[in-house]
Amino acid sequence: MAEAAIAAGRPPESVSILPVTKGFPSEKLRDIVDAGFQAVGENRVGEAEAKRDLIPDLDVSYHMIGHLQRNKAATAIRVFDRIDSVDSVRLARRLDTVGASSERPAIPVLVQVNASGETSKGGLPIDDAVGTIRSICELDGLRVQGLMTMAPIDADDRRLHEIFGSVRTCLELCREHIAGFEGSELSMGMSGDFEIAIAEGATQVRLGTVLLGERR
Numbered sequence: 001m002a003e004a005a006i007a008a009g010r011p012p013e014s015v016s017i018l019p020v021t022k023g024f025p026s027e028k029l030r031d032i033v034d035a036g037f038q039a040v041g042e043n044r045v046g047e048a049e050a051k052r053d054l055i056p057d058l059d060v061s062y063h064m065i066g067h068l069q070r071n072k073a074a075t076a077i078r079v080f081d082r083i084d085s086v087d088s089v090r091l092a093r094r095l096d097t098v099g100a101s102s103e104r105p106a107i108p109v110l111v112q113v114n115a116s117g118e119t120s121k122g123g124l125p126i127d128d129a130v131g132t133i134r135s136i137c138e139l140d141g142l143r144v145q146g147l148m149t150m151a152p153i154d155a156d157d158r159r160l161h162e163i164f165g166s167v168r169t170c171l172e173l174c175r176e177h178i179a180g181f182e183g184s185e186l187s188m189g190m191s192g193d194f195e196i197a198i199a200e201g202a203t204q205v206r207l208g209t210v211l212l213g214e215r216r
């Protein structure tokens, strides 16, 4: 990861790793924290909730990186410290409402955008994302910290540059066109494509396999 940052002319500290612990048992989270990480990514509410209950004393932040159903919003804001996969205004509104009723401070979120047009990938279509992100930013109960994306696994390098580059451009447009927008996080890149994501400006890469081994 540091090599990829240096090759892109960026300081290695400008990119963080989010270890993705889905499919791994809770003991793995202890190892990860012992190794110096402060946050992990999980893609299911129930699995993350079970791990939190098993290791309640562990000082680690949980990030939701999978599709979140609106009927699980209330549990999700109890279990997760940040929702990195807000992919619709309806979900954002639901989080805003359940957050307000539990009187918690604004919920940190990333907005997930879909830059590949692949329908199996979640996220707001990137072409008109800025207007939608503006509506999400108007909700007092959420604090939009940046954008998240997933690229198709079969994309070649050129296409990956295009996809990640367009997400970086989208973040720049948000900063330019949405009053008060302060998001700066770009969560993009996984085991198979993180070097290209870093070359295109990722500030956080989500690593499972390459960091922790194969999932069961």
Ligand SMILES: *Cc1c(COP(=O)(O)O)cnc(C)c1O
Residues within 6 Å of the ligand: 020, 022, 043, 065, 066, 150, 190, 191, 192, 206, 207, 208, 209, 210
């Ligand atoms: C599983 C997952 C990852 C990590 O995938 P690896 O290829 O194992 O690094 C990253 N992001 C999301 C959203 C995931 O679901």
